[in-house]
Amino acid sequence: MTTPAYSMGELDKEARMGGLGVETAGRSVPRIDLSDREARRAEITDQLWHAATEIGFFQLVNHGIPQDAVDTAFARAAEFFALPVETKAAVPLDKPLNAGWEYSSQVRPSVGTPDQKESYQMTRPNMAGLWPAEADLPGFREFMSDFESRCWELAMWVLSCFADRLGFERDFFAGAHDPTSEAYQSTLRLIHYYALPEELRGRPGTWRAGAHTDFDCLTLLFQRDGQSGLQVCPGREADAQEWTPVTPSDDAITCNIGDMLMRWSDDALISNFHRVRVPGTGEYTGPRYSIPFFAQANRDVVIAPPNGTYPPITAAEYLRQRVAANYARPKR
Secondary structure, eight states, X not given: OOOOOOOOHHHHHHTTOOSOOEEOOOSOOOEEEOTTTTTTXXXXXXXXXXXXXXXXXXXXXXXSSOHHHHHHHHHHHHHHHTSOHHHHTTSBOBXXXXXXXXXXXXXXXXXXXXXXEEEEEEOGGGOTTTSOOTTTSXXXXXXXXXXXXXXXXXXXXXXXXHHHHXXXXXXXXXXXXXXXSTTOOOEEEEEEEOOOOGXXXXXXXXEEEEEEOOSSSEEEEEOOTTOOOEEEOOSSOOTTOEEEEOOXXXXXXXXXXXXXXXXXXXXXXXXXXXXXXXXXXXXXXXOEEEEEEEEOOOTTOEEOOTTOSSOOEEHHHHHHHHHHXXXXXXXX
């Protein structure tokens, strides 16, 4: 049976986003306080909806994930990436399962060159044989599994606010991202951007991560103070290519809407382009670490926009096409 061909308009747009563009203060990324979140659900939902429909990015503070857990996650990530190459190579990325370690292999359609980074993906049902050995990183698997669960819980709460506004049942997205299912494909990812070598500083077309949108419903991104580089092209129109820097913060989670949720919302919620540029003159040029959690609907869930803006597609097929495009061979 031949797999149906689906329209991937996201890729057409992404391929046009490789230019330098212009860095501008543009719009600021809103900071949304989640303290006492259940009592303030209506107020917070208004703030989330405004940010998601106008900019597509927002930062969460007082989000409920303890700071010591975040700090430990970054420390454990650094330990993993400090392992010998042959040790990391023993848990290689399985692209269809989105689990394991990859090294300078992700190629964005926007630039056609590999991102200057390595990463390690953790997708719960797909990790057989892909965890580092306990002897190499004691307690790593247990800690990261718990941290992933914390991220899932927070992401589902935020998505429940969007479900309220979209007319879905409040737990609609939690059901679509069921972690007890073998079809679960949400992913926690550890990323290590390499220290920038002297010969690449100021070279046009060199990116730590080229311009892209995320494939998922919602991304939670943990960053470190002083390790800047993330930029967003805010608003609905990307043609102007005006890039706004997103200030990293130890205590804030930077969030963005992904393509799955944009489809599911009939384009009401915005999945925006973002990238990670190389450091400029006078900026920190050492290694950069970040930890995103990608809330991606379970493989067997059908993404069917209520108003029919896009044809129905399973989350498995959608993710397969997007991952394939981002690990394509570099342009010559």
